[in-house]
Every structure is written in structure tokens, then in C-alpha cells.
Amino acid sequence: MEKHTHQFLFSRVHGIREQRLAFQQAPSPEAQNPEPQTPEKIADSNRNPDSIDTPKNVADRAQSAEKKAEEDMGSRKQAIEDVQQNVKNLEEQLRSVEGIEGEDSTTAAELRDQIASKRQDLKTLKPSEKPATDAVETGGGAVGDVTEGAATGGLEDPNKAGEKPKPNAPETKEAGNTHLDRLMGNFDSAVKEHDDAEAKAAEVRQKLKNDPKNPELQKELKQHEMEKIKAVMKAFATFFEGLKRLFNGTLFESSKGDGKGSESGTQKPAEGVANKPAAATTPEQQVKNELAKNNPKSAAETQAALGEIRENADNKIKENTKSIESLDKRIDGIKKENDVLIGKKGEVEKELNKLQGEEGKEDQILELKTELDRLNTIIEANQKAIKTLDDRRDALTKENKDLTAKRDAAEKMGEDMEKGMEKLLPMIQKLAEMLGLKLQDLNIGYNGQPIIVINNFNGNNIPVATALEAMGAKQNPETQTVEISAEQAPQASEKVSERLELWRQDIQDRMDRHGYDVVVALNEDKTSFVLRTSADTKDAMKDLKTVEGFAQKRGMQPANMQDGGLALNIDRYIQKEGYFGPAFSEESLKIEQVQDDNFAAQSSEGGTNGLGPGYPEELLEGTYEQGKAAPQVASVEQPTRNSDLGPGYPEEVLEGTYGQAQKNVEVAQEDNLGPGYDASMLEGTDGRKIS
């Protein structure tokens, strides 16, 4: 399964990596212009062929320049359209993979196989061998696939087809629309089945008292006992599905029409549990997807994850609100300026009208016309800027609305969970009764520890045993512990550690590559990297100091440690952005390195911009281009001081999903620039801002 999954994932990203490689291999602007374009060279190349000799040449020369600009823009627009098309293709590719991941995906098929295999395994076990474990394991399996077959698996002789339960148990009833309603209905049905079987068994037992060796009665009793066990298994399966749905927030969802939780006996794996998360369309779905990522294994973890979702949403809303306020101010400022300019334009037009047709005023008219053109240009540029900022503000406002909905959904889900707890508690009690156990005999464990089933109940963190105690039971340390195997439980923390190690290694590689005598380690608390010199030499200390400077520029909050080490804070990237270091595998990193992109140009060895090594690729994004662009842009006096986009950039071609991201860098420097970005990174190394 693991191998298969790997292939599946690889095939999914393969196209994207190929694209990335293609992008990386596409010549960069620098590669396209290998020779340095000094002003003299440019001037020479442009002056000689088309120099102006007669007054008539002026217009030709201007037209030639316009034509050249037109052609150049055309090819660049094409380049951008190509990128957009590429991105579109990739997204379609992703969507199609996502579609495939539904019914017929390899993953889904494998899960189904896994369930079937598990069921088959259970069928080979006899009840007498591992009764308690079987019971829970079957119940656990039923979380993903609560069917009659699964519920009774392990207790039936597979060869006795006639004894298989009917696919549509008549006892099951439907009390409402939610999964909880359905599960409670199923649970009640199971209880009824159990009680009916018990009543019949009691009758038979009574008869057996008079005729203890009657084989028919013995057989009948056995059959009723079997029916009781089946009912218990069904109840267990129902309870565990409820538990799982409680944790993943789907307990109060409608069970209608989604094919899950139906009573047809063909239930699919629980959403967000054994099935892939659906696309994040509704706020509830978004919250569920995030929950699925956290994979909470207890109510406390679920509540904590929900709290984090609410907090993150709140923080982002605050951040967006600040940006919106800032954009408001900027828009107001530009609008005011435009009002002044428009007033001025009116005056110029008025004056121009007065002078029109007057002899000897040609120079004055020309000047006024020129001024009018200038004003029009600035007004137009300002209007464009206002529109850009307006769009950005609208996007942020919409994002805030979505975030508010998401926060509310997380809050409601937390409340629902509390309610769900109260509903599930009686189920445990009943289960214990059905098993003929007292509450103190039922101790459901996980990995040797009592499972936290009812923690955070009524605001208290209490394990199930304690909760049961609260319900009247006494905890008995000698009771049988029913284990849920944790062999394949996800190890999220290990995954994070692996990524952090990858990140650390990445920084270390950079240090080594650029000859810095620095050893990088991950701090114990995993909130920072600690850089130390490997030798106490002057050069090594200098290296460390240099790195400190670069880290400072990138907002990594370097701090000198008492032992001489330098701590680089990564916690804020992790906390704020969920960024845990280089996103791609070693293979991808190599592509970056081969291309010598970003970093090499920024190393201190490069000597041009002093950005230096030592930071993940993501943190350097934007900085490189900004640094590269700085000298060129610096030589261009900005024609419109109100446009943050520079001289005549074709903003419109950059618009759209990714163009917007681009504008985040260009226009709204205070806004969210993605993992590892902050406003300080937009500073050119020579102290100038590019935009």
C-alpha cells in the first residue's frame, strides 16, 4: 500500500515538477541578456542606425520607438499568457487527479481493499480466542465501514452463508437527518436486537432447566447468544463511528444524500476519516479539512485544533483589517490628489479655451496643451492605482467575511462536540450493560493508556475511566484493557521533525557551499536554529556576524546566545504561516541549485548585493529579483509618482490570481506576502525600495 501510494503521489506531482524544471530551465532575464548593457552601449546601439538628420526624422524616430515598444510588449504579454496557460493546465491536471481520487482512486481502492482484507482477517478469528480485542477491533474497522458484515465479522463462520445477517436490518430506524440521529437510531436498533435475543435466550434457558441435555434447545440458545453478540458488535461499530465523527466534526452533519451513513449497508468511509477531504467550499468544510490535517485523536485535541483555527482566523482578520485601513488611507490620498489635479485640469482647459484662435498665443497654447496632457496622464495613472488598491481592498474585505464565517463554523463545531459528548456517553453505559459488564469493567485503552474519550467534558479534562466513574462506576485497575492498535497511527510530530531537519540541512548546505565556518543546529524547543562557529577564530566569528546581518534583514530575529551561538527565529513562520522549511524534496532542491537561482546571486561571495547565504529559498523569493532590479530601476526616474508599479508596467497583464499575488509584493507591502515574506524583504540592498 505504501509503495502504491508513493506512485500515486509521484505521478500527481510529476507534471508539476516537470513544469517547474521547464520554468527553471527557461532562460532568466539575465541569461537572455548575457552581455552587460551599459548606458554607452545602449546609447551607441540606438543612436547610430536611426539618428535624426532632418526635422521629418523626428516623427519616424518616435514611431520606430513606439513600434519597438509595441513588439516588445507583445512578446512579454505572450510570455505571461503562456505562464497563465501553464498554470491553468496544471490546475486542471490537479483537479482531474482530485476527481479521480473519488470513487475510483487508487487510494480509495486501496482503502476498500484494506477494509475487505481486515474483514477477512477478522472472519478467521474465533470469538473464544480474543473476544474483547476482536470486539473493539471490529468496532474500529466499522468506523471506516459500518456495515452489517463488518459489525458481525469475526463472529461468523464464513462458510455459513445462511447465517449472514440481512443487508437491511428491519430494526434500524431513522430518527432525524444528522449522522448522530442515524447512529442513535442504529444504536437503539442494536440494543433492541440484543434485548430481543436476550429475552428469547432467557426463555430457552428456562426450558433447559427442565431438559438440560436437549440438543435442540442447546442449539437454539447458542443461536440467541450469537444474535446478542452480533447486536453488541453492531452497537460498538455505531459507537465508534460516532466517536470518530465527534472528533472530525461530522457528527451533526446531514447524513442524507451523501451516500455516507445510509442504512443500506454500503456505507462509505467516514468523511475526513477514511476518505479524502472534499474541496474547501463551505466554511464548515474548510474547518473540517483543517481538522483532518491535525488528525485529532481525542476531544481535547479536537477542541485545541478548533481553538487554533478560530485564533488563526481572528489574527488574519485583524491583519487584514489593518491592511484595509491602510489601503483606505492610500486610496483617499490618491483620490484627494486626483481631485486637485482634476480641478487644475479644468482651469487649464478654461484658459486654453480662452486662448484658442488668438494670434501670437501659439506658444502659450502649446504649453497649456502640454500641461493638459501631463495632467491627464497623471490623473489616468492615479485612477489605475485607485482601481488596483480598490480591488485589493475588496479582496481583503471578502477574505475577512470568509474568515469570519470560518471562525463561526469552528465555534459551532466546538459547541456541537460538547453536545455530542453528552449524547455518546449513554451509549457507553448501554454498551457495558449489553456486554453484561459493570461500568467499572469497561476500560477502553489506547496504547496502554485509557483512551481520552470524554475529556473536556463539562470543561474538565478527564479520561474515560474517570468519566465513567463520574457516571457511577469505580475505576478498577485490574480490569481488562481493550487495546486499539496504534501501529499505524499517524506520527505528525515526526513529520514536522523531518521537515525541520530538512530545513536545517538546507541552511547548513548553504553555509558550507559559501564557505561559512558555521554549524547549524535545531534548538531543542524547535522554534529556532542555532548557528555556531565550528572554530573560535576571527574569520569564523566574522562569518557568524555576517550571517547575523543577513538574518536581521530578513526579519528572522537573530539573537546572540550566551554561549556565543546565534539563534534564528523560525517560530513565527511556523506559527503564522505553517511553514516548516523547504517544501520540496531533495530532488527539487537540486533543481534550484543547478539553476544557481536566487541564492548564488545573493551570496556574499557574489559581492553585489550583500544578501548572503543561509536562508531557505522561500525567504529569498522576491529579494533576488528586487536586488537585481534595483540598479536598473534606480536609473529610471519614476514618471508617475503616485503609481507604485513603476514606469508604465502593464499591470493589466499581471492581473488575475497570480497577478494579484504579484501586486501584493508591488503594491501592498504591508500585506500578507506568503511564507517567509515580510515588508523588510522588499528593501533593496542599497536601501532603496524597488516599487
Add this chain to the structure above:
Amino acid sequence: MSGREIYDFIMQKIDHELVSANIPLLEEKYKNETPAEWEVRKQRYNDAFAKFYEMYQAYLSDLDVRIHRYRKLAIKEVEAKTKIREEDSLNTLAASMFSLS
């Protein structure tokens, strides 16, 4: 943005007379110009165009850098989406395995 707009954007900061809209007016404006004056003006214009191309080249280079960055950002975003989906799949898979155990 059209070629003319770009030309005007840059040229208006160099020599207003050479902005597209003003060129047709030059003949009238300088109708009494002497050859010596023309020589001076010609030199000014040639210098202006040289300066224009210099700025235009810088503009183009900067634009290319921006397009290059845009391209990277775009693909990076798709990669980020892929990553999230991969993680979702892995987490879901892990959760499923946990459920089945």
C-alpha cells in the same frame, strides 16, 4: 499598455516636445528656425532618444525580471496547492489506517 503609451510615459520625462502628441506641432513651432538652431535641436533630440532607449532598456529588463518572478510565483502557488493536497491525502490515509487498526 500600448507601445505609444510606453513611449510617451518615458519620453515625457526626457523631452516633452518628443511626446507623440507634440510631434505634429513641432513643424509649426519651429517654422522660423535657422539651420544653426536646428543643429542644436537635432542634437538635443538625438540625445533625448538615446536617453529614451537607455531608460526603455532598463524598463524592459525590470519588466523581464518581474515576469520571471511572476512565473516563479505562479508555479510556486500551484506547487503549494499540490503540497497541501499531498499532505491531506497522507493525513487522510494515515487517519484511515488508524481507524482500521
